[in-house]
Amino acid sequence: FRLKNALNVGDIIPINGKPVTSSGLREAVLKGSEAIGWERRQRVPGSEGGVKRRGIGMACYSHYAPMLKSTERSVGNAVLKINVDGSLHLLLGVPDIGQGLRTIMAQIAAEALGGRLDEISVTLADTSVTPWGTTTAASRSTQETGGAVEMAAGRMKGRLLELASEIMDIPSDRLDSKDGVVFAKGVPEQGLTFKDILNHPDVYQSGENVIVTKATYNVPTFIPPYGTAYADVEVDTETGKVKVLKMVAASDVGRAINPQSVEGQLEGGMQMGIGYALTEVLRLHPETGAPLNNSFMDYKVLRADDMPEMEVIIVEPVDPNSVYGAKGIGEMAVIPMAPAVRNAIYNATGARVHDLPITPEVLLKALRERGKS
Numbered sequence: 001f002r003l004k005n006a007l008n009v010g011d012i013i014p015i016n017g018k019p020v021t022s023s024g025l026r027e028a029v030l031k032g033s034e035a036i037g038w039e040r041r042q043r044v045p046g047s048e049g050g051v052k053r054r055g056i057g058m059a060c061y062s063h064y065a066p067m068l069k070s071t072e073r074s075v076g077n078a079v080l081k082i083n084v085d086g087s088l089h090l091l092l093g094v095p096d097i098g099q100g101l102r103t104i105m106a107q108i109a110a111e112a113l114g115g116r117l118d119e120i121s122v123t124l125a126d127t128s129v130t131p132w133g134t135t136t137a138a139s140r141s142t143q144e145t146g147g148a149v150e151m152a153a154g155r156m157k158g159r160l161l162e163l164a165s166e167i168m169d170i171p172s173d174r175l176d177s178k179d180g181v182v183f184a185k186g187v188p189e190q191g192l193t194f195k196d197i198l199n200h201p202d203v204y205q206s207g208e209n210v211i212v213t214k215a216t217y218n219v220p221t222f223i224p225p226y227g228t229a230y231a232d233v234e235v236d237t238e239t240g241k242v243k244v245l246k247m248v249a250a251s252d253v254g255r256a257i258n259p260q261s262v263e264g265q266l267e268g269g270m271q272m273g274i275g276y277a278l279t280e281v282l283r284l285h286p287e288t289g290a291p292l293n294n295s296f297m298d299y300k301v302l303r304a305d306d307m308p309e310m311e312v313i314i315v316e317p318v319d320p321n322s323v324y325g326a327k328g329i330g331e332m333a334v335i336p337m338a339p340a341v342r343n344a345i346y347n348a349t350g351a352r353v354h355d356l357p358i359t360p361e362v363l364l365k366a367l368r369e370r371g372k373s
C-alpha cells in the first residue's frame with residue numbers, strides 16, 4: 001500500500017503544487033522492511049495465541065519545510081571572515097540546540113572554500129556580531145543557512161583565487177583550492193597556503209588581506225525528506241506491558257553531510273518516539289493546571305538500558321535544489337517512531353489504541369474491549 005501511494009520524482013506535492021525533485025521513500029520502505037524482517041509479521045493482526053505475542057509495525061513520514069505557504073520569508077544569512085594566519089571565522093544568526101549545526105556549517109564552509117575544517121571557528125546567535133537569522137525550526141537550517149554559508153564561502157574562494165592569480169601569474173580560472181592551499185589545477189603539490197597569500201607583501205601592504213564576505217540565500221522550493229520507521233515488539237497480554245525489541249529508521253536525508261550526526265539524530269528520535277508511545281505523559285492538576293509529574297521521579301524517560309536494538313539506514317537521493325543535495329532531519333527523526341510502535345502493538349494483539357502513551361492500563365482496556373467485540 002505504501003509503495004503504491006509513494007510520491008515519486010515529478011509527482012506534484014499537494015501542499016504547494018510543485019513537483020517532487022527527489023524522494024528516497026521507496027528505497028527506505030524496501031530497505032527498512034528487509035532490516036526488520038517484515039515477512040515475520042502476523043498476516044492477520046492478533047491471530048497468534050499465547051500470553052506473550054510478537055508484532056511488527058511501520059509508519060512513513062514526509063516533512064514540508066521550511067515554510068508551508070511561501071518560501072519568500074525562508075532566507076539564510078552568513079558572514080565569513082579570514083584572518084592573516086589563514087584561519088576563518090563564520091558568523092551565523094541561528095542557534096545550535098544540539099542538532100550539530102555548528103559542525104555542519106563549518107563542513108559546508110570548508111567544502112565550498114577548499115579550506116581546512118580545523119581552521120574554521122563558528123559564532124552563532126550573538127546579536128552583537130552575527131547577522132540576522134531565522135529560527136532554528138522546521139528542520140530548515142541545513143538547507144536555509146547552509147545555502148548562505150556555501151555562497152559566502154564561494155565568494156571568499158573567488159577572492160583568494162584572484163589574489164593568488166596575481167602572485168603566481170596564473171589565470172584564476174586555472175586555479176583551485178583544497179585543504180587551505182591554492183594551486184594550479186592538476187598540480188596540487190605546488191601552491192600557496194591561504195596564509196602565504198594573505199601575508200604576501202603586495203597583498204599585505206595594500207590591505208587586500210582584509211577579506212569579509214557575506215551572503216543571503218533565498219530557499220527556492222520545498223525539499224521534503226521522506227522515510228520510514230519499523231518496530232518489532234513483544235506484548236504481554238496479561239500485564240499489558242510492551243517491550244520494544246528492535247527499531248529501524250530508514251530515512252531519506254538527501255546527501256548526509258555528516259553521517260554520524262544523522263545517525264545520532266535518528267537514534268535520539270527512536271528514544272523520544274518510544275517514550276512518546278509508551279511512557280511519557282504530562283499530567284496536570286484538573287483545577288490548577290499545575291504539572292503533577294514535573295521530575296524524573298514521576299515522568300518516565302527511557303534510559304540507555306531501556307532501549308532496544310536500533311538500526312539506522314541512511315538513504316541519499318541527492319536533491320538538485322539544496323546545498324550539496326542535503327535535507328533536514330531534526331524533526332523527522334521523531335515523527336514516525338510512535339506510530340510504528342503503535343502499529344506493531346496492533347499487529348501483535350489486534351487491538352487498536354488511539355491514545356498515547358500506551359500504558360499497561362490503556363492496553364489492557366483495549367484488549368478487553370476487543371474481546372467483547
